[in-house]
Amino acid sequence: MVVCDACEKRIEPSPAEPKREPSGRPRRQPKGDDRTTPACVLDRLIVPILGAVDLDPCSNRWSIVPAPVAWRRGALERPWFGRVYMNNPYSKNGRWVKKCAAELEAGHVVAILALMPAAPTTVWWLDALRTVAASAMLRGRITFGGASQGAMFGSGLLLWTHDAATTERFMFAVRSWGGTCAVRIRGGAFRQHVFAGVAA
Numbered sequence: 001m002v003v004c005d006a007c008e009k010r011i012e013p014s015p016a017e018p019k020r021e022p023s024g025r026p027r028r029q030p031k032g033d034d035r036t037t038p039a040c041v042l043d044r045l046i047v048p049i050l051g052a053v054d055l056d057p058c059s060n061r062w063s064i065v066p067a068p069v070a071w072r073r074g075a076l077e078r079p080w081f082g083r084v085y086m087n088n089p090y091s092k093n094g095r096w097v098k099k100c101a102a103e104l105e106a107g108h109v110v111a112i113l114a115l116m117p118a119a120p121t122t123v124w125w126l127d128a129l130r131t132v133a134a135s136a137m138l139r140g141r142i143t144f145g146g147a148s149q150g151a152m153f154g155s156g157l158l159l160w161t162h163d164a165a166t167t168e169r170f171m172f173a174v175r176s177w178g179g180t181c182a183v184r185i186r187g188g189a190f191r192q193h194v195f196a197g198v199a200a
Contacts, residue, residue: 036062036145037087037115045157046085048173049166050113054082058089058096062145079103084112093117094124097158101131104160111161113170115142118156125156132184133167134159139178139196 037046042064046053056067057075065085071078076095080103088096093116100112118137119125129135136157144151159170167183174181175195182190 034060034089035087035151036060037065037085038143038145039064041115041142044177045115045173046113048176049159049169050083050085050111052083053085055080055084056086057084058086064145075099079106079108080112081108083110086112086114088114088116090117093119093122094127097124097128097131100128100158100160104131104162109160111159111163111166114158114160116156116158118154120156128158129182129190131160132158133161134170134181134183135190136170136174136179136181138174 046065053065053067054069056063056065056070057078057080059065059067059070059072061072063070065087067085076099080099084103086096086100096114096116100114103109104112116125120137134157138155138157141151141153142155157170157174159167161167171181171183171193175193178195181193181195183193184190
């Protein structure tokens with residue numbers, strides 16, 4: 001059993017996350033860039049912010065995100081649609097930020113919620129701030145699905161949307177989780193909020 005540093009809950013494998021592969025080998029978090037979104041993030045952030053997820057463009061075989069359309073490859077080349085949740089490969093954050101901004105600008109999506117490393121001094125994060133409706137740096141270190149301990153980096157959320165209600169739900173979800181939240185206000189400036197979080 002593992003305790004998530006971010007939400008402070010014990011994590012037990014769910015039926016969607018078996019302890020062993022069908023071959024009998026122990027189940028492990030994918031190596032490299034794939035990180036499986038844990039249930040605490042799904043229940044406390046994704047669902048309260050987006051409601052239903054229409055597309056998961058960066059899925060993997062361990063994903064528990066209940067999206068009717070989930071892609072494992074080719075998401076940067078395809079048009080997106082609806083309400084999108086993305087936990088992208090972290091080695092190419094800049095490309096994913098540009099894709100999110102382009103999909104919103106083209107009017108293909110209602111909202112894109114991205115779980116990414118909290119890296120406010122990087123070029124790609126600063127580029128994202130030019131186009132997002134809201135951003136957050138989350139309290140604690142998330143224990144990704146299949147991992148035995150919290151990540152070695154903090155996590156952030158970025159929200160691309162023109163929908164004020166989705167932006168408001170973003171702020172309330174981050175308030176419940178805990179962290180620093182910046183929401184774009186009239187004139188394009190950001191208003192920052194710091195939340196201690198509420199026990200789940």
